[in-house]
Amino acid sequence: MEKFTTHTGIGVPLRQSNVDTDQIIPAVYLKRITRTGFEDALFSAWRKDPSFILNQEPFNVGSVLVAGPDFGTGSSREHAVWALKDYGFRAVLSSRFADIFRGNSGKQGLLAAQVAQDDIELIWKTLENAPGTEVTVDLASKTVTCGNVVAPFEIDDYTRWRLLEGLDDIGLTLQHEEDITAYEATRPSFKPLTLPARTS
């Protein structure tokens, strides 16, 4: 995974709560079997509306999305994270993230930074008053800076460390393969196996 230390880019105010993963990427785009190339799919329904924020300059080249509470609710589709990244976003700021979305972000190097709603409101105002204002997200100090606004953000320590180091999750776990094998030896025999297949 790519390292994430700090990022500065144009902030995009998305004044909306409950931005669900069906909005981030509609199901029709989930038929693809690749992990990249989803930039056209991001917010595809909303992007048909000329007044949508990503259809306005300079927000169309933004890389820090500043959203309302409960971002990423709904489906477990990691495609939502891929689409945000493919479009060019490196960080999403929200006061509340859906758990699965937050987890998926951490695996893919998209920073999901939890910022208090009061601070989100201040950042929204700054970005709306001066479109094109850059937002700096610093993972080492866990702060976000936008104009005069400097706010702390939360992220769990383990995800932060993996992002800072750019570490692959599977590789880390496989360091403990002996523990996995030892655990498997203790599993009760009544637990089901899918093979050989039994059917009604």
Next chain:
Amino acid sequence: MAKTLAEKVWDAHVVRKGDGEGANAQPDLLYIDLHLVHEVTSPQAFEGLRLAGRKLRRPDLTIATEDHNTPTLDIDKPIADLTSRTQIQTLRNNCEEFGVRLHSLGDAEQGIVHVVGPQLGLTQPGMTVVCGDSHTSTHGAFGALAMGIGTSEVEHVMATQTLSLKPFKTMAINVEGTLRPGVTAKDIILAVIAKIGTGGGQGYVLEYRGAAIRALSMDARMTICNMSIEAGARAGMVAPDETTYAYMSGRPHAPQGAEWDAAVDYWNTLRTDEDAVFDVEVDLDANTLEPFVTWGTNPGQGVSLSAKVPSPEDFGDENAKAAAERALQYMGLAAGTPMKEIRVDTVFLGSCTNSRIEDLRAAADIVRGREKDPKVRMLVVPGSARVRLEAEAEGLDKVFKDFGAEWRFAGCSMCLGMNPDQLEPGERCASTSNRNFEGRQGKGGRTHLVSPVVAAATAVRGTLSSPSDLDPAPASAALTTDAA
């Protein structure tokens, strides 16, 4: 120390205890007992294994089925949509290459992944179950810790049969009392989500408790646990009991003989200890609950069916007010309209929330001997090929067809419209599925989430209706019942 059900299941699966506090402290590594796979969220994970030269660690704890893309008509013909066909063919190739058991379209065990696992007896109390699908929470109905995961985690489980998981908090949802006739599990969970909100469960595992939950069948408990994710929860659970064991007994992969006895002894320990403390408790009174329905574009935007469409002014919070305004506009609804005056174009009975045999029976009992509103289209999509066969053996297909509904093959279908079953722009649907998001059932489509019996009553009247709104069915209806 006293533990909740969720904590007991968690503790029984810790492969490696986490490092505790600290900047790079790894969280607990948990063993995964069952990994369910489908065509949409797996191709990139299989590809990841291939690129890294890794093996699938436990094919014998993995099972796949085709559900999201599959057509519900003409299943004997090649899938018309080429990208859907490619995705399904990719699953077939991957399963063959990695040795995964697959139930393909046309197989008697094919169907929605969350219907297939339980019906095969693969979902059992005390297990950890994951799938690249948020509605994996369904399996919590058995007292399993069941979670939806993203594709990176799917690959992680394929490679290691484990997951590193952040600790969760526990929330008790206490539902005491007795449901009135016409009020169902779906109404309980819609009311819970309206109460705690779509983010209310974030970071929590919910345990549904109380007399009203104990009285529910397994199919109904699955409906409730299924929608835990709609409240933002990591998982939802119900402690196993005699109802659970009766459901499991005799299923293809249920333990047998002495193994069954050993399993039941263990399952009997899977109860929250009396002196265990939940981080949060929420109470809901089943006695006063009415059929529940959503009016907006997230599952928390729901009211009693007898209520009116709320006004944005009813919401104190500015974000909720703005969300309500936007939702009313999208849904084409005016504040103050009685919910029961809302006309629908389509009724969808299906999805991993409500497509099991009892859901079909309950809806069939409403429509039997009645006539469908001629302007309404009704789709009945069984959750699995097995459910479809069971329903046909009971004559339910005939009941639905006589009523004027379309009787389809199994799959996710119009819940998310990845196959041709979609709403047209502006079309309004009473749906037994789980999400009323903008465009979820088709671009511009408008969704009202309802229970199977409300869906059936709505198909009769053409407006959102509860069974108690219906005129008595003609006496001859009783005759068709005998066939069942």
